[in-house]
Amino acid sequence: MIANDPYAELERRFARLSAVHRACAILNWDRSAMMPEGASEDRADQLATLGVIAHGMISAPDMPELLARAEEAARSLDPWRAANLREMRRSWVHESALPAELVEARTRATSACEMAWREARKNKDFTSLLPTLSEVLAVMRRVGEAKAAALGTSLYDALLDEFEPGGRSARIDTLFAELRGFLPDLLGRVMEHQGRAPKPLVLDGPFPVAQQRKLGEELIRLIGFDFSHGRLDVSEHPFTGGTADDVRITTRYDEADFARALMGTLHETGHGLYEAGLPRAWRRQPVGNARGMVLHESQSLLMEMQACRSDAFLAFAAPRMRAAFGKDGPAWTADNIHRVYTWVVPGFIRVDADEVTYPLHIMLRYRLERALLAGDLALADLPGAWNEGMRELLGIVPTDAAVGCLQDIHWPDGGWGYFPTYTLGALAAAQLFGAARKAHPGLLEAIGKGDFAPLLGWLRANVHGKGSLAGTDEILVEATGAPLGTAAFKAHLESRYLSA
């Protein structure tokens, strides 16, 4: 039976589907932030079952006809509904490309591998991860093949498209080539420039977790994080989860070093503000979702790298840090704290990398995951290839797998095709922050007073509130006057790391 108003029927079905997805988002958050370790199989079964149920809903036999009939009448829809219908089609293409057994196999394989990864990383033992990671790789190849056939793309682009709608590796190759031509030379110049400046003084701890938490909460509340619609908790691997009405951000405290956890919290706050700012009227429909991971990462990196590592913000935050920990002295000046937060050092760990070397970490992962998926690199050879790439791109070689190819959760977790979005997000962040400053010449000055309203207002209007109304490039063109490029990012790095 096909409804009289196929578009309305689709909205009804996608609202149901959204409720299942939102439930899964909370269960996923709980798994990382709350769940006792002994419950991992139980939770994997819950998530796999809900995944199969969601898959069954979207690949109902009458869905193609419903979509086709709604599309025939699409001219009568307003722009939001038209975009919503387009996003429904997109979801359907991605989901219906996969048979139910493959969806379930993916969920089970990634759940098992994620748990094995936690152990393997703890024990610095890549070999112990091989069985479950091979399973994940095999499943992701099947997923990629199936989606490639449906989308008419390469296997890699099909996986990428899930995270970044319309993202294509040809475009990434171009952008990354520009960065590859620029960054190693810049890194040399930065190291030379930095060598002439005073080294940052160490911020001596210990920093009790309770005080770190309090400072983090104070700052993110001020930035605009709404605790009546969100929480800040702890997890092994910081992330933003939950729903637009119930944003769950996590961080990881270290009593010897507050600076990292604090900046991590500000980073996740950028993600969280994007979710919280999605169009209120479309929260339960596909068009109300965030556009993709490039814009999502742009929001976290804009908050962390552009706004919160600025001189202006750190001058505002420094006295609050001193008060939080009862500190004083030369290490605790705004200048020194800024030096701590903008010091460039090639290192093993992606999440600890500075802005200049971070894209090199990403290029390595992008290269390796393509080779693994294509079968050009055997999984058993990953540690060697990883170390080789680190030597080539960053000039250093990890001392063990925990600080090498075991450091990230993405591959165990099924996030193949995700890594490039970090660096594309960094490009977008620089581009958007530049445009926001142009629109509000007093923006940085306001941030220096702890006033994020101009920035947040601009982001709500130009990014958050658009949801998935348009594509990433369309949103960027409207907001900044240009599609995604490297110019703003390059200018930002040169200005921050080579001037003064």
Add this chain to the structure above:
Amino acid sequence: MIANDPYAELERRFARLSAVHRACAILNWDRSAMMPEGASEDRADQLATLGVIAHGMISAPDMPELLARAEEAARSLDPWRAANLREMRRSWVHESALPAELVEARTRATSACEMAWREARKNKDFTSLLPTLSEVLAVMRRVGEAKAAALGTSLYDALLDEFEPGGRSARIDTLFAELRGFLPDLLGRVMEHQGRAPKPLVLDGPFPVAQQRKLGEELIRLIGFDFSHGRLDVSEHPFTGGTADDVRITTRYDEADFARALMGTLHETGHGLYEAGLPRAWRRQPVGNARGMVLHESQSLLMEMQACRSDAFLAFAAPRMRAAFGKDGPAWTADNIHRVYTWVVPGFIRVDADEVTYPLHIMLRYRLERALLAGDLALADLPGAWNEGMRELLGIVPTDAAVGCLQDIHWPDGGWGYFPTYTLGALAAAQLFGAARKAHPGLLEAIGKGDFAPLLGWLRANVHGKGSLAGTDEILVEATGAPLGTAAFKAHLESRYLSA
């Protein structure tokens, strides 16, 4: 299409259904223990949708034929599978009795009312609860009518049957009449006896939450709560949620009074141990569920009232309490702490009531909910009827609605027919503990050394590990030699409160 092996097909379907129910259990726990207040509508939508999905799964059109065909071949099933099939039928009767729209209406009404109740209780304002509670009552009447038709029982018994399979009000009326004839007289004798004893000395605080939490964790770990399969958190209304592999218990701390929260934690631990002890091989099938709320409450009350308020346990716990809070002196002797924990005083609040007066609170609620459901009492007249009943049964009148008819979450939450299981559970607890002591004459002595293994072993074998293999009375007869009765409870009260 009907499967070749209908029983196996049913197991497959009920495993899926169990996964959805387990997911909902975690989402429900999160709602009470973690969720920010602004997310209540979002969460209500998730739970309502999953409720509809679960309902659709169990009321699939071919389910009656599958059940009938499996039942035809039931003689070839072993006892666990046969019992599982019987429990599947039971679930199906309960669920298929309700149309999908009624399931959704119930979830939405109770979600809305639960949120309103939190406000109403805070503001001591029953009137503000009337609109949403009327909605819940109307929905529960429809639920009761539909189930009564399917089960061939009265409306009230149909609601009761959901919590206590096979529970009937005629039986409750008999048991409660026995208690009604005994308790008021006993209460008089206890007050007289107590008047001749020294009053308990006050345990002076403050008691920092961190230290309360640590002491509670220490004691429940020792009793057998497994933190690799469970958590202890905080919620407004303490409860046990989650799944058998992921038991979530909650408590509520008061810095002025540690004794209440600690005993609440021990109470929930009894529930949690039941869940954790359910038969491992049947965790995802109906027969693997706890038998019903009478046995569930028996497990919490056995742990709290029989084991942990005993002289033996409190002699063991007293030095640990002194160490936890750095206390000493006459108030902190085991004797005085035992007096604190067994002092009988008629009061307004059910959850704070002693063992002697608790059943009187239950009789009041049982009487009122039957009258409300039958239409013999208007909801607007509830506060008056409540106060009248308190005067009659306990001789005291609540000073406001927050300590009167607004104190419990059950009616807002849809738990109509639940209250009597508390007192039936108290009867079962006394009966089971007596049987366990008979089986292990050194049981109390072991508890006095902090060794709960004999008790837990007996409970695992005689209650927990049976899941829903048999009915409540069958389990009690096998474990104690008699069906549910009042004798053991009466003897327990006389022994604890009238001797010495």
